[in-house]
Amino acid sequence: MVRHIGGAMRGSGADQISVLVRAMVESKVSKNVLRLFYALGYKLDHELLRVGFAFHFQRGASITVTVSSVNKMLKLHATDEAVPVTPGIQLVEVTALASSENYTEVVAAVSSFCEYLAPLLHLSKPGTSTGVVSTAAAAAALLMSDAAGVTT
DSSP states (O other): OEEEEEEEOOSHHHHTSSSOOEEEEEEOOOTTHHHHHHHTTOOOOOOEEEEEEEEEEESSSEEEEEEEEEEEOSSTTOGGGOEESSTTOBEEEEEEOOOTTTHHHHHHHHHHHHHHHTTTSOOOOTTTOOOOBSOHHHHHHHHHSGGGTOOO
C-alpha cells in the first residue's frame, strides 16, 4: 500500500480545533511498485520500518489508534537489521476518516477519545511538540482496560 499524506490544514479554522486535519490518499499496489517509482524518476532516499500495533474503535466515529516505534533500515530492505530512530520512545497516532459532511462530529469524537489517553502521554499536534509514551505495552493496557471506558 502506498499512502500520501498531504499538508496540514491552515488558517483560523485550524487554530481553533484541537486536532490536525490532513488529506490522505491510500492506494493498493502490486509487488513491483518500486520499479514503477524508479520509472517515474523517483529515487529511494531512505527506508523506515514501523513496528507496532493498531486498535480500531467506534466512538462516534471509526477511530484508529496506532502505537509504534520507528526504525531506520541501514541496508536496503534489511528489516532484520533495523535500528530504532528514538530508542525507548513510542509514536502514538489517533486517526479517523472524515468528510465535509461529518467533519465536526469526527473532530469531536477524536478530541473526546484523546481525553482517555491524556494520563499516559503528552498530546500535541505534530510539529508543535512531542508526546511520549514510555512503552507500547502501557498504552495498550490503558486502551484495552475498562478504566478507559473503551470496549472492543
